[in-house]
Amino acid sequence: MVTMLPPKVKLMLALREHRMHHVLWHIVRDNWEAEDDDGEPVFSDAEKQSIKDIGWEPPRPSLDKDGFRKENNKSGEDFLFMHRQMILHVNTLLSEIGDTSYPKVVGWTRVPPLNDPEYPVPPVWNSAQDSIKTCKTDDYYSNIMVLRENDFTNPEYLSGLTLGQLGSQLEYRIHNGMHLRWASDPGEERPLVYPSDADTIDTKWDNPSYDYLADPYSSHVNHIFWKLHGWIDDRITDWMRARNITGEVPWSVEWDMNIMPQHGLIHEPHLMAKMDDGTNNIINRMEEVAKIVNKPNLITPFSVIDDGII
Template structure:
């Protein structure tokens, strides 16, 4: 499902100040996998991402964790700007509906591999196992990409009659995945796994809201490895807490509820005049009767690069 229009609009406004999600993924494609007709677009993406690490080389796993950590922190800052304070909390563990879509031997190997790397691996190994980077392609790895693909397939089946719910929000395309509610549930879970590793290894880390306009990208590879902040206690990977959601006061009245897939959704209670956004007016309208901006996002990547990335975001 696409995030609510007000949140989408806030994301489009503020995420423009950071490295775009799709361009970051494209920049990590190894050069020998990039078609000649897509080299110019690939080189442009690498300039935007500054110092990308090819997804099949050491360091790619850590970069994966750190980049999406920044996205999660930016999201926690942006969310209250749209009147939401506790919606889209991370999965405490993989939801049952997603587990049922995975082969049992894969799921068992995945959960064991995560636990093993939190207990005794490096952050790069954990990230590499979660995204299948740097040679981590064994049984149980790649849950990130597999989950993206499976969620996309499942949503297409569930929303055949209402395809507008998926417009600009397909989970199988990094150009649009972060406009989907499930993106933040999945990546919140992954970020909490990373926080568990950091806590286990007494590494400083910060999961607090971060203004995306502050210029928070590391200047050189590895700069992000030493963030000076107090550790946030995080439980084991199978008993994760929700993210610190109430980042700022708002005038909305959040009512997080669970959808049929175990995800957290946000529903505004109707006001006395029939509005459902906590303000006077019609459903979904603001104080002056204007509806929030509707999604107008158009993918910026060259089709050849998008095809490579979508192939990675495929299920088993």
């Protein structure tokens, strides 16, 4: 049975600070080392310095200059940890709400198969990107996605990976494809680059109804996001079991949770949608980063599929 997010949770996730955090987290780390078609850095040295000054330098870039995974630099741990923090925040609010129909985030037990009655693949629409069309095909599921799922649930395969390698492979070999496969026609889609005469992302995209799964500005507002990321998060448990590890997750890197915004997400006082000077400062800093990264040559989040940009 499909259970939708409680309205209060959806409203919290639709707040601008949550939307900005999620989209910038993905964009900055994906493009930190990227180069355009002319071999020029997507972010200039001056732009990188500005991003650093605002506090948004990624701890580890996730892709190299050509858009391929950096599997061995522990950026995969960043991916797993940040999204586990997102689940923690949602579960905190769910515990306050006490909705017995949705007490906590629970991921899919398996990636929904072909013709799944509860989680069918939404149809392709006319303006859908080629990458979305590809990920929605039966061939993609049967010949790529199900094979990846088998790898990521196979103890023998998992035991040969570091936690960072696991996170990197999950993100780019199956997670991105899952976002695109279960995306529905958004009707009107947010432009990835906002007009040069605009100061920021138009606030009309902050409406809770905008929950497009293929846009990191909105994907986490969609109930499918939490089934998908619950499945991703459960792979950490499988990995620990495969390597006979008990207790806490053995993260090999540390994150300062008092430093916004890379891994602290939105601090607890702001979790319940309270607005104060601290929240406004967080938003203002993210708005500044958004201006810097507002350019047409970006590697767009979720576009790196199976070790290549499609």
